Amino acid sequence: xxxxxxxxxxxxxxxLAATLDCGQAxxxxxxxxxxxxxxxxxxxxxxxxxxxLQAITTRDPGDWAWLRDYLALDEDLAAIHATFPLDLPLADxxxxxxxxxxxxxxxxxxxxSFILSSTKxxxxxxxxxxxxxxxxxxxxxxxxxxxRAYAFPxxxxxxxxxxxxxxxxxxxxxxxxxxxxxxxxxxGRLDFARVRREALPVAREELMLLPGVGRKIADCVLxxxxxxxxxxxxxxxxxxxLRELYFPRGQPSPARLLAFSEHYFGRYGGYAQQYLFHxxxxxxxxxxxxxxxxxxxxxxxx
DNA sequence: AGCCAGGCAGAGA
DNA sequence: TCTCTGCATGGC
Numbered sequence: 293x294x295x296x297x298x299x300x301x302x303x304x305x306x307x308l309a310a311t312l313d314c315g316q317a318x319x320x321x322x323x324x325x326x327x328x329x330x331x332x333x334x335x336x337x338x339x340x341x342x343x344x345l346q347a348i349t350t351r352d353p354g355d356w357a358w359l360r361d362y363l364a365l366d367e368d369l370a371a372i373h374a375t376f377p378l379d380l381p382l383a384d385x386x387x388x389x390x391x392x393x394x395x396x397x398x399x400x401x402x403x404x405s406f407i408l409s410s411t412k413x414x415x416x417x418x419x420x421x422x423x424x425x426x427x428x429x430x431x432x433x434x435x436x437x438x439x440r441a442y443a444f445p446x447x448x449x450x451x452x453x454x455x456x457x458x459x460x461x462x463x464x465x466x467x468x469x470x471x472x473x474x475x476x477x478x479x480g481r482l483d484f485a486r487v488r489r490e491a492l493p494v495a496r497e498e499l500m501l502l503p504g505v506g507r508k509i510a511d512c513v514l515x516x517x518x519x520x521x522x523x524x525x526x527x528x529x530x531x532x533x534l535r536e537l538y539f540p541r542g543q544p545s546p547a548r549l550l551a552f553s554e555h556y557f558g559r560y561g562g563y564a565q566q567y568l569f570h571x572x573x574x575x576x577x578x579x580x581x582x583x584x585x586x587x588x589x590x591x592x593x594x
Numbered sequence: 595a596g597c598c599a600g601g602c603a604g605a606g607a
Numbered sequence: 608t609c610t611c612t613g614c615a616t617g618g619c
Contacts, residue, residue, distance in 0.1 A: 315600060410601035416617060417600080464615025469602085506602050527600040547608090569600075 294435055297353050301345045303365060307391025308340040311363070313579060314570040316516050317395055318405050318418045319425070319444070322580070330425075332358050332398065333443045335434045350433040364393045372521075372560045381537040385567035392570060394563055395516060399484040400477055401444040402517035403499070406509045407469050414578075416462075423461040428453060450474035469504025476502060488518045495520065507550075515562035524553045524561040533572050 312320040312327050320329040326339035326346075336359070337348040347359055360366070369391070376382045408424075409417045421444075428449050429442035450458070451474040458467035476482040482502070487495045492514065499510035508527055514520035526534070526549065534549045544552070557564040573579050 406600075409599095411599055411614080412601095412616080413599045413618070415599095419617090459615085462616060465602095465613090466615080504602065508601060512600075525600075528598095529600065545609095573600095 294350055294433060296348050296350055296435055298346065298348050299353065299356050299359075300341075301347065301356075301360070301365065302343060303345050304343045305369065305391050306340065306345060306393070307389070308338060308345065310389055310392040310570060311395065312338070314389075314392055314566060315414050315573070316512075316566060317397060318414070318421050328438070328441075330432055330441050330443055331362055333430070333432055335432050335438070335441045348435075350435060361396055364396055367393060369393065372563050375558045375560045376564050377556060377558065379538075381533075381568065382564060385564070385571040388571040388574060389567040392567065394521065394566055396519060397517040398444070399488075399513065399517040400447050403473055403477075403502075403505075403509075403513045404444070404447075404450070404470055406512040406516075407473055407502075407504050408463050408466050409512075410466065410504070410509065415580075420461055420463050424458075424463070427461060447474040447477035451478040466504065469502070472503050473505070484518065492520050492522060496523075515565070521560045521562045522558075524557060524565045526550055526553055526565075527569075529572055530565060530569055533568050537568075 308327060309322075312329075313322070317329075320327045323337075326337050328335070328337045330336065334353075335350045339346040339348075345363075347353075347356070349359075353359070373386050373390075376386070405417065405421055408420050412420070425442040425444055426440075428445035430446075432441050432443050434441040450470060453471070453474075455467045455471055458470060463470065473482070477484075482498070487498050490498065495514055495518065496507070496510045499505050499513055500507065505513075508525050511523040511525035514523035515525060524530075526546075530553075531546065531549060534553060535544065538552065538556075539549075553561065553565070570579070
């Protein structure tokens with residue numbers, strides 16, 4: 293029988309479901325009206341309750357600063373929205389995604405996850421990461437009656453796992469890239485603390501030194517884990533959205549669209565990017581539990 | 595059955 | 608600098 297620790301945070305206007313299920317993190321699972329996951333080697337359950345957020349964990353949480361930081365609760369969403377350019381696509385995306393926060397994830401897990409994401413659907417990425425964690429991650433304390441839970445595997449561990457064994461988690465050709473990244477981080481050759489002190493272009497180049505990490509994956513790591521809110525990852529969905537929403541009758545090259553995305557969306561461009569990404573996927577019916585008919589979101593405050 | 599998925603690297607023009 | 612292709616695997 294295990295003890296649990298509980299806290300309640302006031303967060304007006306948050307949208308926990310959008311935040312945890314918008315494709316920026318891959319390990320949160322909806323269960324019994326809440327969301328369960330493992331962050332910082334802890335089992336955590338989050339439940340949206342009106343204008344507050346209830347959190348439960350299995351180890352002494354201290355002052356919960358780690359969770360507040362992960363959820364970026366210090367960010368003022370209205371102030372962020374106010375930095376967006378005034379245009380119809382973003383006005384619409386804000387309406388749909390209001391309450392979605394860009395998380396501050398653990399850099400190693402974020403890097404590894406997005407290395408595994410290339411040419412994979414989100415459901416498959418989640419599956420690969422689930423298998424990888426169960427095989428190589430340390431088991432963490434979960435409440436009685438819950439499924440076994442595992443931390444995301446440490447770089448030191450994965451650096452010692454053979455490519456063949458990694459492929460047993462169904463990651464295919466990405467195994468070589470994952471191993472190389474694990475070795476770089478475990479050896480200290482890639483030091484996130486150092487990278488995050490660099491200007492965005494320099495930080496991006498450092499990440500892109502890794503095999504299997506190009507512009508898009510590097511930008512995901514910069515945005516979702518290293519605090520570069522201006523980073524604007526352009527994947528196939530966002531590329532399509534930029535074409536259709538901002539250049540409906542032109543034929544801009546990918547390079548032109550990339551350049552546009554760098555300056556147009558401002559210093560919280562990464563938020564704008566995630567709002568565009570999530571809203572087009574909601575509309576396309578590609579988010580679990582949501583149809584293409586604009587089915588009700590689980591946002592807590594209207 | 596065939597196409598595509600939160601890309602990237604290497605080759606050839 | 609550009610376009611094209613192979614890459615593992617699975618969902619639809």
